[in-house]
Amino acid sequence: MRPNHFEDWLRVDAKGLYCRPGGFHIDPHGGARRAIITHGHSDHARPGHDAALATPETLAIMGARLGDGAPRRPHTVAYGEPLSIGDVTVTLFPAGHVLGSAQVLIEYQGVRAVVSGDYKRSEDPTCTAFTLVPCDLFITEATFALPVFQHGDAAQEVTKLIKSVEQFPERAHVVGAYGLGKTQRVIALLRAAGYEHPIFIHGALQACCDLYESFGVRLGALKPATGAARDDLKGAIALAPPSAIADRWARRLPDPLTSFASGWMRVRARARQQGVELPLVISDHADWRELTETIAETGAREVWVTHGREEALLHHIETTGKRGRALALIGREDDDQ
Numbered sequence: 596m597r598p599n600h601f602e603d604w605l606r607v608d609a610k611g612l613y614c615r616p617g618g619f620h621i622d623p624h625g626g627a628r629r630a631i632i633t634h635g636h637s638d639h640a641r642p643g644h645d646a647a648l649a650t651p652e653t654l655a656i657m658g659a660r661l662g663d664g665a666p667r668r669p670h671t672v673a674y675g676e677p678l679s680i681g682d683v684t685v686t687l688f689p690a691g692h693v694l695g696s697a698q699v700l701i702e703y704q705g706v707r708a709v710v711s712g713d714y715k716r717s718e719d720p721t722c723t724a725f726t727l728v729p730c731d732l733f734i735t736e737a738t739f740a741l742p743v744f745q746h747g748d749a750a751q752e753v754t755k756l757i758k759s760v761e762q763f764p765e766r767a768h769v770v771g772a773y774g775l776g777k778t779q780r781v782i783a784l785l786r787a788a789g790y791e792h793p794i795f796i797h798g799a800l801q802a803c804c805d806l807y808e809s810f811g812v813r814l815g816a817l818k819p820a821t822g823a824a825r826d827d828l829k830g831a832i833a834l835a836p837p838s839a840i841a842d843r844w845a846r847r848l849p850d851p852l853t854s855f856a857s858g859w860m861r862v863r864a865r866a867r868q869q870g871v872e873l874p875l876v877i878s879d880h881a882d883w884r885e886l887t888e889t890i891a892e893t894g895a896r897e898v899w900v901t902h903g904r905e906e907a908l909l910h911h912i913e914t915t916g917k918r919g920r921a922l923a924l925i926g927r928e929d930d931d932q
């Protein structure tokens with residue numbers, strides 16, 4: 596295997612991305628013999644693996660969400676601790692995406708490949724900040740890989756929410772937020788902005804919030820929204836999974852005002868279509884500028900692009916003189932919904 600020919604030692608098979616000299620997959624489909632998991636979202640952390648290596652946070656998330664499907668032989672490793680596996684050395688670095696999220700550095704005969712997993716570089720009080728890892732091959736996500744995507748300042752978006760609550764003190768503000776990561780980030784941003792009232796949460800969000808708190812992320816007073824007195828919900832903020840903001844659950848709340856925290860809220864038509872009155876552009880993925888700057892800063896001469904809008908990014912990569920390649924990984928979903 597020639598280290599400089601990345602395809603010799605990193606390839607896509609039926610389970611996903613496979614490192615031959617290490618004998619492991621990264622974020623594979625179920626039933627891998629040895630897996631490295633970048634983070635706990637369900638399109639990356641799938642059930643049924645035998646051995647799995649990940650951060651303690653990611654393995655705790657997998658345990659909580661997958662039950663019997665959690666890895667049979669979990670192996671935790673802290674950020675920055677190199678580990679020899681077969682003929683390669685593996686080190687995890689923070690990806691800044693959600694609690695425990697990691698980029699995977701694989702060193703093989705002096706050549707460095709980094710698998711980003713999902714990442715962002717903007718401030719997030721609920722997870723360790725992204726670390727730039729210089730490399731020869733960078734395998735990047737591309738969820739928001741179009742120049743139109745500029746996420747802006749999440750703290751400012753949360754200020755909009757607080758102002759709306761002040762303006763409409765009779766209405767319950769229902770905020771749709773993905774359960775792992777986005778929910779806790781919105782809560783932490785509300786706290787950082789000085790919002791001290793109890794925050795109501797849909798039952799489906801409780802387990803992940805508990806898990807974050809067990810790792811020391813302070814979320815303040817949270818109350819179950821179901822069963823809460825109607826008067827308590829007037830002028831309150833209630834977080835719910837995106838699927839619940841338009842259904843019966845939300846309609847039971849007093850005069851609900853629908854909000855949604857997602858990078859997709861940059862697309863106004865999408866917000867309108869989903870009946871979102873107060874779109875909040877808050878994303879846990881890199882936007883166009885973060886993607887292109889990160890690619891440049893890694894110094895990689897070759898860039899592979901996973902799940903997302905590859906074409907614009909591949910074009911950009913080629914204009915900078917690097918070699919680009921779309922990695923056809925099946926089953927990657929959009930976890931910023």
Ligand SMILES: [Zn+2]
Binds near residue numbers: 634692713930
């Ligand atoms: Zn993710």
Ligand SMILES: [Zn+2]
Binds near residue numbers: 636638713902927928
């Ligand atoms: Zn993803």
